[in-house]
Amino acid sequence: xxxxxxxxxxxxxxxxxxxxxxxxxxxxxxxxxxxxxxxxxxxxxxxxxxxxxxxxxxxxxxxxxx
Amino acid sequence: xxxxxxxxxxxxxxxxxxxxxxxxxxxxxxxxxxxxxxxxxxxxxxxxxxxxxxxxxxxxxxxxxxxxxxxxxxxxxxxxxxxxxxxxxxxxxxxxxxxxxxxxxxxxxxxxxxxxxxxxxxxxxxxxxxxxxxxxxxxxxxxxxxxxxxxxxxxxxxxxxxxxxxxxxxxxxxxxxxxxxxxxxxxxxxxxxxxxxxxxxxxxxxxxxxxxxxxxxxxxxxxxxxxxxxxxxxxxxxxxxxxxxxxxxxxxxxxxxxxxxxxxxx
Numbered sequence: 621x622x623x624x625x626x627x628x629x630x631x632x633x634x635x636x637x638x639x640x641x642x643x644x645x646x647x648x649x650x651x652x653x654x655x656x657x658x659x660x661x662x663x664x665x666x667x668x669x670x671x672x673x674x675x676x677x678x679x680x681x682x683x684x685x686x
Numbered sequence: 687x688x689x690x691x692x693x694x695x696x697x698x699x700x701x702x703x704x705x706x707x708x709x710x711x712x713x714x715x716x717x718x719x720x721x722x723x724x725x726x727x728x729x730x731x732x733x734x735x736x737x738x739x740x741x742x743x744x745x746x747x748x749x750x751x752x753x754x755x756x757x758x759x760x761x762x763x764x765x766x767x768x769x770x771x772x773x774x775x776x777x778x779x780x781x782x783x784x785x786x787x788x789x790x791x792x793x794x795x796x797x798x799x800x801x802x803x804x805x806x807x808x809x810x811x812x813x814x815x816x817x818x819x820x821x822x823x824x825x826x827x828x829x830x831x832x833x834x835x836x837x838x839x840x841x842x843x844x845x846x847x848x849x850x851x852x853x854x855x856x857x858x859x860x861x862x863x864x865x866x867x868x869x870x871x872x873x874x875x876x877x878x879x880x881x882x883x884x885x886x887x888x889x890x891x892x893x894x895x896x897x898x899x900x901x902x903x904x905x906x907x908x909x910x911x912x913x914x915x916x917x918x919x920x921x922x923x924x925x926x927x928x929x930x931x932x933x934x935x936x937x938x939x940x941x942x943x944x945x946x947x948x949x950x951x952x
Contacts, residue, residue: 673929674862675929675930675931675934678934678937679934682933
């Protein structure tokens with residue numbers, strides 16, 4: 621057992637991209653926008669209010685058809 | 687939860703006697719709606735009459751033409767019963783779709799019917815199949831049972847003992863679930879008994895379950911998804927809440943009916 625290592629401190633390395641939210645380190649920030657973009661693209665509308673529930677999507681389609 | 691007296695009668699006669707005497711008493715079946723309502727203090731009965739010891743209400747049987755289910759039979763048992771799966775597979779499927787696993791192992795047929803929650807699943811099958819509900823006093827026709835929001839033809843103290851579901855030629859139930867509660871935003875039960883006798887029961891959409899006559903007529907002419915696809919249901923009087931507007935519910939009735947017919951034909 622390497623018991624002495626448990627809880628041992630490690631040197632923290634900050635990633636500059638993480639700190640600035642650039643690149644692929646932004647997961648949760650980008651996902652909702654990507655989903656909504658996909659929905660607006662599929663529906664051919666400019667915007668869909670969040671949360672994009674089944675009813676919201678249906679309503680968008682109705683408004684567009686009208 | 688407010689204080690209440692708990693009774694556990696061992697036979698039907700005592701249960702009904704208690705139910706009739708205690709003016710503010712309630713029968714306790716599976717407790718999946720009543721106990722929740724009591725915890726929220728929406729309901730505060732003076733007495734709870736637990737039906738768990740009434741073995742007669744737990745019978746389930748099927749003969750060639752129908753399935754008879756006791757009031758205290760739990761949803762999970764209906765879903766898993768080979769007799770139901772064989773005679774009316776759509777009914778077994780419906781029971782297996784109710785709520786979540788916990789609800790299905792506690793909730794009962796009788797409790798669901800007596801409560802007449804606007805979004806409960808069983809009422810759609812009762813109307814869709816034209817079931818007969820038996821109480822300690824009489825037999826009630828499905829069409830005369832559901833009266834309104836949480837309102838049924840049951841009189842004070844009257845106790846459901848069983849429901850008999852006629853077996854159709856083909857049938858299916860489709861529901862659009864509320865993703866959180868799994869209650870039906872709209873559920874449609876379609877049953878074809880042959881010879882132009884088609885019934886369509888809708889739940890979740892109105893104050894209580896109801897039949898959709900226009901679709902029944904169209905399906906009696908031709909039992910195919912395209913028969914109902916063009917039917918526009920009027921949103922007047924349908925439920926309006928956080929989850930769906932009357933217009934959306936009206937739209938969902940047509941979509942679910944279409945899917946149910948497709949499923950019944952498979």
